[in-house]
Amino acid sequence: MEKWIGASGVCINRNAQILMVLQGKPEEKKVWSVPSGGLEKNETIEECCIREIFEETGYEAEIVKRLFVKEGVSYGFEVEVHYFEVKVVGGNAKIQDPDQLIYDIAWKSADEIKDLELSFPEDRNLLIELINKKMVF
Template sequence: MENQKPRHIVKVCAAVIYSNGRILVTRRPPDKFMGNYWEFPGGKCEPGESPNECIIREIREELAIEVKPVAHLLTTKTHHPNYEIEMEFLLCRLIAGTPKPVQCSECRWVTLDQLDELKFPPADSELVKLITQNPSPLHSLTSA
C-alpha cells in the first residue's frame, strides 16, 4: 500500500453580491486560466485570514467596492492531481461604491434568470444551480 501525501488545500472565497434583484458577476481575463468564464468575484485566502476578512479584502481589490458578508451559502471542493480547492460562497450586501472591473475584464449585474445564459466554472455552476432552484437565501437580504 502506497503512502499518499496529503493534498495541499487552497482555500478560496467568493461573494454572491445581491442588490435590487440582481447579482454581481465578473468575467475572467481572456489570458487567465478559464479565460472569459463568468464567476462570482473573490479569491484565495491569505494565511490566518477568515473567510469574511478574505472576501472583504478581495472585493475591495477586484471591484473597488465595500461589502458586508451576511451568510454562508455553499462550500464546494474541486480535486486536482496535487491539490484541492475548497471554495466558500458567501452572501454579501453591497455597502459602498460602484463596481469597477479593476482585476477582471468585465463586471455585470444580472438577474437570476440570466445566470443560466453565462458560462461558469464547475464550482460556480454548483452555486448557480442552488440559487436558481431556491433563491430564498438571497431574498433574506431585502428584508434585513
Template sequence: MDHPTIGIGVIVLRDGRLLVVQRGRPPGRGLWAVPGGRLEVGETIAEGVVRELAEETGLVGTPRGLCGIAERIGPDHHIVIHDWWVDVEGDAEPVAGDDAVAVAFVSRPELLALPLVPLLEDFLREHGVWDLMRP
C-alpha cells in the same frame, strides 16, 4: 498539490440581481463566476471576502455570514470554497479589477446566457440564492 486550498466566494444581490465577474485568469479564464479567490495567510475568511470583493469589483461590503461551501477537485487542484453573503454599501456601480475582465449584476435569464464556471448554477439553486434572484 500537497493539500487543499481555501477559497472564498462573495454572494451579493441587488434588486434581485446577482453580482458576477468574468474571470481573467485560470482557473476558469473567460467564464463567469461570483467574485472570489484564495484566502491569504493571516486573514480571516470575512477579511478575505471583503478584500476579494474590493479587488475584483471596487465595491465595499459587509459580510453577513456563510451562504454555503463548494468543493472543487481536479487533477491539479483541490479547493474548498466558503461562499459568504455580503451587503454592499450604497448603490455604487461595480468596476472590473484585479483578475476580473468584466463585472455585472444579472437576473436568472441573464446569468444563464453567460458561459459559467462549472456547477455555479447548481450551487446557487442548492443554497437558496436562485430563489432570491429576479426571474
C-alpha cells in the same frame, strides 16, 4: 495534492441580480463567476471574502451570513471554498484586481445566469435558487 482555500461573495441586489465578474488568464477563454479568491496569510476567511469583492469589483461589502462550504477538486487542486451572502455598503464598480484576471463587472439575473458560461458550472442552479429565494418577500 495541494489544497487551495478561498472565499466567494454572493451579492444579490434589489433587482434580483447577482454581482458577477468576467475572469480568466490572458490566454484562457473568459468565463463568469461570483467574486472570489484565495486566502492570504494572516487573513480570516471572512476578510478574504470582503477583500476579493473589493479587489475584483470596487464595491465595499459586508457579510450577511455564511452560506456553505464547497469542497472537491477543481482545475487539478483540492479546493475548499467558503460561500457567503454579502451586501454592498459602498464603493463603485471598478476593476482593480492586482492579478489582472478580471475583464468585466455586471449584475446578472437568474435568466441571464441560465445561459452564461460559468467558471464553476456546478454553481449555476445554486445561484439561480438564491436569487429566487431573495425574490420571495
